[in-house]
Amino acid sequence: MTAVPAGLLPVGKRSRRSAGTTVAAGFLGLVVLAAVFAPPLAPYPPDAVDLSSSLVGTGPEHPLGTDASGQDLLSRVLYGARTSLIAPVLLLAFASVLGVALGTLAAWRGGWVDTLVSRATDVMYAFPGLLFVVLIIAVFGAGMTTSVLGLGLAFAPTIAKYTRSVALSERAKPYIDAYRVQGMGGARICVRHLVPNLARSIAGYLVVLFGEALMSLATLSYLGFGAQPPSSDWGLMVQEGQSAIVQGALLPALVPGTAIAAVVVAFNVVGVRAADRLGSRR
Amino acid sequence: MNGNSPQDGAPLLMVEGLRKTFRLPGGGTLTAADQISFTLPEGGSVGIVGESGSGKSTVARMLAGLERPDAGTVTVNGRDRHSARRGTRSRRDRLARAREIQMVFQDPYVSLDPRLTAGQCLRTALRLHGHPAVEDRIRSLLDRVGLGAREAEARPHELSGGQRQRLAIARALAVDPCILVLDEAVAALDVSIQAQILQLLAGIREDTGVALVFVSHDLAVVQHITDETVVMRRGTVVEQGPTDRVLRTPRHAYTRLLLTSVPHQDWDPSEVVRARAEAAEAEAA
Numbered sequence: 066m067t068a069v070p071a072g073l074l075p076v077g078k079r080s081r082r083s084a085g086t087t088v089a090a091g092f093l094g095l096v097v098l099a100a101v102f103a104p105p106l107a108p109y110p111p112d113a114v115d116l117s118s119s120l121v122g123t124g125p126e127h128p129l130g131t132d133a134s135g136q137d138l139l140s141r142v143l144y145g146a147r148t149s150l151i152a153p154v155l156l157l158a159f160a161s162v163l164g165v166a167l168g169t170l171a172a173w174r175g176g177w178v179d180t181l182v183s184r185a186t187d188v189m190y191a192f193p194g195l196l197f198v199v200l201i202i203a204v205f206g207a208g209m210t211t212s213v214l215g216l217g218l219a220f221a222p223t224i225a226k227y228t229r230s231v232a233l234s235e236r237a238k239p240y241i242d243a244y245r246v247q248g249m250g251g252a253r254i255c256v257r258h259l260v261p262n263l264a265r266s267i268a269g270y271l272v273v274l275f276g277e278a279l280m281s282l283a284t285l286s287y288l289g290f291g292a293q294p295p296s297s298d299w300g301l302m303v304q305e306g307q308s309a310i311v312q313g314a315l316l317p318a319l320v321p322g323t324a325i326a327a328v329v330v331a332f333n334v335v336g337v338r339a340a341d342r343l344g345s346r347r
Numbered sequence: 348m349n350g351n352s353p354q355d356g357a358p359l360l361m362v363e364g365l366r367k368t369f370r371l372p373g374g375g376t377l378t379a380a381d382q383i384s385f386t387l388p389e390g391g392s393v394g395i396v397g398e399s400g401s402g403k404s405t406v407a408r409m410l411a412g413l414e415r416p417d418a419g420t421v422t423v424n425g426r427d428r429h430s431a432r433r434g435t436r437s438r439r440d441r442l443a444r445a446r447e448i449q450m451v452f453q454d455p456y457v458s459l460d461p462r463l464t465a466g467q468c469l470r471t472a473l474r475l476h477g478h479p480a481v482e483d484r485i486r487s488l489l490d491r492v493g494l495g496a497r498e499a500e501a502r503p504h505e506l507s508g509g510q511r512q513r514l515a516i517a518r519a520l521a522v523d524p525c526i527l528v529l530d531e532a533v534a535a536l537d538v539s540i541q542a543q544i545l546q547l548l549a550g551i552r553e554d555t556g557v558a559l560v561f562v563s564h565d566l567a568v569v570q571h572i573t574d575e576t577v578v579m580r581r582g583t584v585v586e587q588g589p590t591d592r593v594l595r596t597p598r599h600a601y602t603r604l605l606l607t608s609v610p611h612q613d614w615d616p617s618e619v620v621r622a623r624a625e626a627a628e629a630e631a632a
Contacts, residue, residue, distance in 0.1 A: 239458035246411045247472050248445030
């Protein structure tokens with residue numbers, strides 16, 4: 066029996082954990098590069114239909130095979146990275162503007178304003194986000210813009226709740242009191258000093274939410290509410306590839322499905338780490 | 348100093364019958380301060396001493412306008428500081444009140460905005476008050492508190508505790524206040540740094556004529572920097588008068604107790620504990 070040298074175990078654990086983070090971050094970097102350089106990288110245009118090579122398996126012509134319309138899956142998945150990454154960014158940007166504003170207002174004003182905002186976000190919270198978005202889509206029609214804005218509204222309460230909690234503890238710090246004693250108005254303190262000091266921890270939280278946002282958008286596209294053909298959105302691709310499974314071709318659903326899963330997992334791995342690091346200042 | 352001229356004969360700061368109660372989570376109330384009255388002449392210096400929980404910090408916060416008193420008034424140059432309803436003040440009014448009283452907080456580790464360098468910290472205050480020649484003023488303020496160009500570029504986490512408290516004092520002075528309230532301003536610092544900061548404050552008082560309200564649990568600190576002393580216990584004033592007199596011939600048992608609690612040569616902690624028990628007994632009787 067060999068004794069474990071004291072202190073080695075935690076170090077090993079730590080390096081293993083950060084190795085996982087490094088791999089995940091590296092993978093995400095590759096995905097971003099793929100999205101940016103999709104045109105030179107993709108062997109075919111994403112919407113090039115070639116019915117003569119429908120549902121072809123992997124081969125030199127089509128590294129990841131083709132779908133039912135003979136569209137090259139590798140090309141589509143590369144182009145799809147664009148919508149799949151940009152849409153969650155827009156969604157979270159919209160949700161953060163709303164959520165941070167509401168959360169800060171609640172924390173700063175306290176009293177009935179806080180009660181009102183908190184109860185309103187609780188109600189939104191209790192309502193399943195996707196159901197809420199489907200309702201909005203029923204009113205305003207399907208499409209990526211509606212999905213992004215609708216999901217943005219659904220995500221805002223989560224961000225508001227988080228912002229409220231971090232703003233409450235930040236607001237209690239004497240440097241905020243010092244600004245009040247200086248005669249600075251509440252709005253200016255919040256916008257110029259309180260929120261900028263929360264930016265790091267909110268950013269960490271947003272990275273965690275990114276995977277969820279991507280997933281929800283893909284779900285909407287899969288259900289036919291989000292991206293519309295001929296978009297090569299991953300969620301839409303899974304839906305289009307679904308029927309091919311019956312015909313024995315797994316790749317049309319598997320390729321975009323794997324892309325979604327891999328990116329979401331990578332974001333969660335990086336997100337937890339980022340939240341740890343950004344949440345605690347220096 | 349700003350242009351407010353004191354009314355003839357009236358003190359610069361007049362505190363009358365100040366009271367503040369807080370609602371406790373359990374449902375009861377805590378009277379943090381009750382019937383607090385004292386005055387401060389222009390350029391004067393008053394100490395508010397007492398143990399933790401005596402309500403002295405609450406008084407400081409009421410003076411600075413961070414807490415609203417339930418009763419009583421705080422008057423500076425004949426102007427009631429709490430006359431307007433909260434949130435209804437104009438910008439002009441807020442800035443004018445800021446020039447009456449500024450505050451230095453206990454813990455310089457959290458009383459400075461972590462994002463701003465020392466220079467930016469002062470710039471924010473000076474710009475807010477529409478000060479002309481901001482950059483010159485920043486230099487002279489930093490110089491006044493013994494900080495140099497190197498510190499001007501540093502963020503709070505790059506400064507030592509003493510340097511941070513110097514910056515906090517400079518920030519308060521940037522507004523050109525008539526009165527500086529120091530809430531345990533040296534309590535978080537090493538003893539040797541305490542002495543430097545106290546000396547700095549005494550010098551600033553001499554130069555600018557700013558009046559000081561020095562809140563502290565430390566009688567030795569108060570002794571060096573104040574003319575008058577107010578002794579607080581459980582939210583009320585038990586004794587007040589010239590600092591020399593209060594420290595040399597204390598009239599109230601609690602003041603005597605505080606004095607015996609200060610460590611010195613031949614100091615016997617067990618005697619303090621005994622004295623405390625006696626005081627508690629006498630009170631119960």
